[in-house]
Amino acid sequence: MTRAPGSAVKIRALSPPGHIRTPHYLRGKSGIVERVLGRFKNPEQLAYALPAPKRVLYRVRFTMQEVWGETAEAPNDTLDAEIYEHWLEDA
């Protein structure tokens, strides 16, 4: 099931080893799907020349308030990042 733009999502707070394209500073944070980017080979396998199944890639928008809490420079500014489907859960 592809998540629709506007869906509320939360980034899984996992710390697996290896080549991970989900930045640490966004793990456990909640945001909104800004757009669906399509299906791309999972870099977590691709980086090691392993068979890499395609996964849906999303652009997720966070508020700076959500990412940095009370120390945010401007709470209503936003940050977008590309996150693979297996890193998302319902918010």
Added chain:
Amino acid sequence: MPHDHHDHLSPSGHPYRQDNDSGLTYWQTMEIAVRELLVEKGEVTASQIADQISAMDERSPANGAAVVARAWTDPDFKARLMDNASDASREMGFDIGPMHLVAVENTAEVHNLIVCTLCSCYPRNLLGLPPDWYKTREYRSRAVREPRAVLREFGVELANGVQVRVHDSTADMRYIVLPARPAGTEGMDAEALAALVSRDSMIGTGLPRTPSST
């Protein structure tokens, strides 16, 4: 911060660069070995490799500036650019390879800033090689933590009420900022407008030049 590299200058004012007469690193050795094997087995020729390096070095922000200027002067093209920036760039004749490009638009309400916190992802296939500061830990960490302070250091003063949107290129997309067309450029053609579009204005760390500043 943008220009923190004045510390090691020769008397002639040029920066020193260390001679590379130390041994090869593991990965340099690996690269040479793989390259020589590919050439030996006839997969590629040495001149094809040199040509590809040359093609990469020849790409410059001028390509991106032409895309921006076209978007400023051609509303239909701008719509195609915002919908699919890769196809719009190809339509202008730029060979950007398989790059997936997303254009983000600066308006009176929004200012966009591009960074890659994990490494140094940059739309090289359109803009050429990234500036050195783009790859530093300082830019990469501060652009997401305190983008407004970074913008001020680059000389970008935002009007009250402008929202900053930072874009972290974490995976397969690359980003280009479509800056707002400067005031006072009515009647200028795309070629003249392209000369106003700086590299930094397409990263978001700068604004386009104005006709009076060129």
